[in-house]
Structures are given as C-alpha cells and as structure tokens.
Amino acid sequence: MNISQRQWHTKVSRALWEDRITVKKAIGTSPYKLVYGKEAALPLTLELNSLALAQKMEFEGTDQREVKMVEL
Incomplete structure (x- = not known):
C-alpha cells in the first residue's frame, strides 16, 4: 500500500x-x-464483491489473510 504520509x-x-x-x-x-453477540452487517454491495472474489479464488482452502491482501 503506497500511502502518502500526510x-x-x-x-x-x-x-x-x-x-x-x-x-x-x-x-x-x-x-x-x-462484543455485540452477532456478525457485523455489511452493505450488500460489499457482500456481493466479497462473494465474487471468493468464487473467483476458489475460496475453499484459501487463507482469509490472502483474500484480504488481494482485495487491498
């Protein structure tokens, strides 16, 4: 991630x-x-993007950290 220091x-x-x-x-x-006793509710567009990414990467057996790094 290339973020300006400012x-x-x-x-x-x-x-x-x-x-x-x-x-x-x-x-x-x-x-x-x-803390809250339930899963966080994500916006539908985010959930759909995550589902598409998971399907694309054949999510089974893929570490969640790897998926996050690809999303970033």
Whole structure:
C-alpha cells in the first residue's frame, strides 16, 4: 500500500473496521461478534464483491489473510 504520509489518517478507520470484523483463528470468531453477540452487517454491495472474489479464488482452502491482501 503506497500511502502518502500526510494521508495515513484517512485509512485508519477502515483498517480498524476490517480488523474488528475479521475472524481470528485463536478465538474462532471476530472481535465484533464477541462484543455485540452477532456478525457485523455489511452493505450488500460489499457482500456481493466479497462473494465474487471468493468464487473467483476458489475460496475453499484459501487463507482469509490472502483474500484480504488481494482485495487491498
């Protein structure tokens, strides 16, 4: 990711959100679900894009971190 040093603050909010909704192997769920007791509701367009990406990469057996890196 090539971000200007003056623009880093514009990316922090999204990066934190993505980290909070990502399932962690150590706890078997996302931090968001631990706090709120349910999965985060994502906008439909984001869910459709994620589904298309998962299908394209034949998601089975692919590590979630690899998928995130491709999305970025």
